[in-house]
Amino acid sequence: MKVEQVSVFVENQPGRLEAILEVLESKQISIQALSISETAEFGIVRMILADPDAGHEALRQASFTTRKDWILAAEIPDVPGGLLNSVAKPLADAGVNLKYFYAYLEHAVNKAMVVLKTDDLEKAEQVLKAKTG
Amino acid sequence: MMRSPELEKMPRAELEKLQIERLQEKVKDVYEKVPFYRRAFKEKEVTPDDIQTPADLKKLPFTIKLDFRDNYPYGLLAVPPEEIVRIHSSSGTTGKPIIAPYTQGDVDTWAEIMARTLATSGVTREDVLQNAYGYGLFTGGLGFHYGAELLGASVVPTSGGNTKRQILLIQDLGATVITCTPSYALILAETALDMGVDLRETRLRLGVLGAEPWSEQMRQDIEERLGIIAINIYGLTEIIGPGVSVECPHKCGMHIAEDHFLVELIDPQTEEPVPYGQEGELVITTLTKEAQPVIRFRTRDIVSLNPEPCECGRTMTRMSRVTGRSDDMLIVRGVNVFPSQIESVLLEVEGVEPHYLIVVDRKHAFKSDELEVWVEVSEDVFSDEMQKMEALEKKLRSEMDSVLGISARIKLVEPKTIARTEGKAKRVVDRSEL
Structure with missing residues (x-):
């Protein structure tokens, strides 16, 4: 989102x-x-x-x-490979370049949040929506 | 508007005749009444009788700023002290200030010159003129005040400072003209913005700005932010104060009041004349000043001269804006650098604030010889991406390289890091002063 x-x-x-x-x-x-x-x-x-x-x-x-x-926030599972599989890999596969990203405080159990900026906001949002909901 | 068309449109030959008559009289005057000039003339083996044509001017000795300090306070007077009715003084950064004494005749002449100057810039008697030049020892405040009153404008003598009140008065009294330094004009715009006031929506239409060097880009910036026509005016304490020259609304050089001031342009190194169109140091001789006439004063201001008549019809020689000062010139790694060049680079980069500070290391000049330029980061150039900020730094650095011919270190600073001055903006500081 x-x-x-x-x-x-x-x-x-x-x-x-x-x-x-x-x-x-x-x-x-x-x-x-x-x-x-x-x-x-x-x-x-x-x-x-x-x-x-x-x-x-x-x-x-x-x-x-x-x-x-406006940048993107994504909720990811707090498990090994969570960031890789739900954010980094899908964006790389879609050819979207990450400009920067950082982590977000999340109180929900077993979840982590990251915020990120890419060179294509709309495309990245679609990619992440499909992966992370 | 032309206040004195017979003088302002005088054919050059007639003007030169008037100048040589007045020069002969003035030279005689100082030779007889000022021991300093008598000595200087003798050293050059010249007497008043040797001055017969304008070309003879170069036989006369120069006067420099140091001569004013050496003869402080009254050593250059050409009238008995009781004839003095007013004394102004320059801010003088080091040592003794420079004083500017006036007889009643000088005060009247100055007011007339300033009335003509303001009329040339576009001020009329219908205008409400808010005068934000400092009143007091500085020549700016009272110089503009007397001229504007004589012209018949309504003067609001706010003097410098108290910026919020200035903005309230501009709104409430319906000021149409603002007179102040160019850097203060920007402070007004900035403060107005902070107060939620858009100066473009006030009645302000004209600014007569001077007392410090500025650039064409800074003019555009001021015109845009204040919604005014910004006119450049020039003057010096040693000569009279404001009123030596001013632009007409064509903005193509400042018309010199040549019936009062005789100008020459020289190479600051060789002291030889510089041809029209080329840059050189402006040298001024006063033709009508009574209390403290000045012969061939080396202004240290670098300008060019244009003798062609202006579109407005005036025949008096025009001078370019001051592009540098021969003594402000920084020599960095053997290259001459003027602060105005640095300003022009900054203003060419879209969105960069014209607030900058040049930091030099004079003490260690032989070792590091470093030039550092501090530039305030405005919202227009700020990015959340480091790449873009670094690209901005790089762009400034490479533009600076190509214009100055040497590299400068660029330091991006937060807004308002660089002290705002309400008088003349300080653009160059030594590292030891920080």
């Missing part, structure tokens, strides 16, 4: 993640998944938020450079 991700540009310096988290806490917005991709100078903080619109706006108000994008 499609989910909205909020990403934020940060300089690679102490306290920058803290500043983002403080903004979200002040608005009582909880984070369901988070990943950081970094270079020596800067990073991209990507998050799945309980309320992406409110989170995006709050971060913007706090002068962060931020954006919202």
Whole structure:
């Protein structure tokens, strides 16, 4: 299924993640998944938020450079080969390239969640729908 | 609108006659009344009688910024101190400031020059002009104020700063003209946006912007964000303040008030004249200034000159925007780099904010000689994909390489990392200042 991700540009310096988290806490917005991709100078903080619109706006108000994008979330079985067989392999077979992905907190027993961005959102969604439901 | 068509459209031959008459008088004046000039003339073995044609100008000595500091505060006065009615001063980053004293005659002349300047830029007596240049020692505030009043516009003297109030007043008083530095115009647009105000929907139609170097791309950006026509104006504290030259709405060079200011263009190294159309350092001699006349002042501003009459009908020589300062020029790995070149590169890359900072390492210049450019990342260029961010960095770096001829390190920074200044924007800092 499609989910909205909020990403934020940060300089690679102490306290920058803290500043983002403080903004979200002040608005009582909880984070369901988070990943950081970094270079020596800067990073991209990507998050799945309980309320992406409110989170995006709050971060913007706090002068962060931020954006919202539709990406995919998929529920996979929490077993060896789960990620391989329900996500990686089907996408590879369909010729869809993964740009990035990260894991998601999932409370359900025996299930794991991942979020991912590919070069073809619609196609990837169809492929994953067939595999993971 | 032409305020003084008889002067502004004067045939070149007549203008030159007027200039040489005024020059002869001024040269005599400073030779008799200012010991500094008398000494300088003697060193060059020149007397006022040697000045008979415009070509004789080059026999005269140059005046440089240091001469103002060395003769601080009153050493360059050509009138008794009691004739002074006002004193302005430049911001002066190091050492003594430069002072600009005015007689009543100078104040009146300046107001007339500024009234003509504003009329040239398109201001009329129907306009409400919000003057956000700093009032006080800086020449900008009062210079614009007196000129705009003389022209008959309604002046709102907000001075610089208190940006939110500026935006409220633009809305409430229906300002049609904003006068400020180009970097402050961008601050206004940014602050308005934060307040949920679209300046394009106000009555603002014209900006007369100057006091710092800017670029054509920055003009487009300002025009778009504020919904105005942005006009470039030029002036210097040492000469008079704002009013030396200004664009007409054709925006094809700034018309120099040549009945008051005699200009030359020289090669900053050889001091030889530079032909029309080529870039060189602007040299100005004041023709009407009473309190502190200046002979052949080396402005350090790099411009080109165009003597062709403008479409608007004015015959006065036009100068290009200032493309650099001969003393701001950075020499990195033996290559001359002007901050304006770096700005033009940044503005060419779609979506990049014109907020940048050039960081140089002067102390270790012999070792690392490094040039680093900080660029703020706007929402328009930010991507959630690292690949795209790295591609942006790479693109900036390669554009910078091809324009500057040397490589620069690009550092992407968060918005508002680079300090906003309300006066002149600081574009170059030494690493030791960070």
